[in-house]
Amino acid sequence: MATVFQSETCGRCAGSGHYSRNSRGSTLCYDCGGAKVRLTKIGLKAEARCIEIQTRLASTVKAGDNVWYAPYLGRARWMWVHEIIERGNGMFDIRHNDGLMVCTEETKVRTVRNEEDRQQTIAAALEYQNTLIAKQAKRAATKEKAA
């Protein structure tokens, strides 16, 4: 994600991905997690918009869709939906590669139908990002005039 939305060279590690050694002997930079770049304020807003667009009612998810899986331990990632298991009383489970998501009619999950849908949601968020960048440029220009 860090590369899709507006990012900047990490200021903490100056783009090296490494910083002073911590107590566990790791030099990985906390701010960027070793990615060397981090999202700008605008990039963070665009990413949040992207997640918002992708967050939909769980009841619309079908087998073959992707769901975003963020385990307590381990890396968050997209998972394939294998099947929807009806439990009755409006309850159902989304079974994906790594387990089950227990859902009700009100549950919302981050999901995309396929790669095309994923790209479309990212494009919508990038469009939003462009409006934020344009606004920022306008503000900067106004400031310049005032100075």
Ligand SMILES: [Zn+2]
């Ligand atoms: Zn860093």
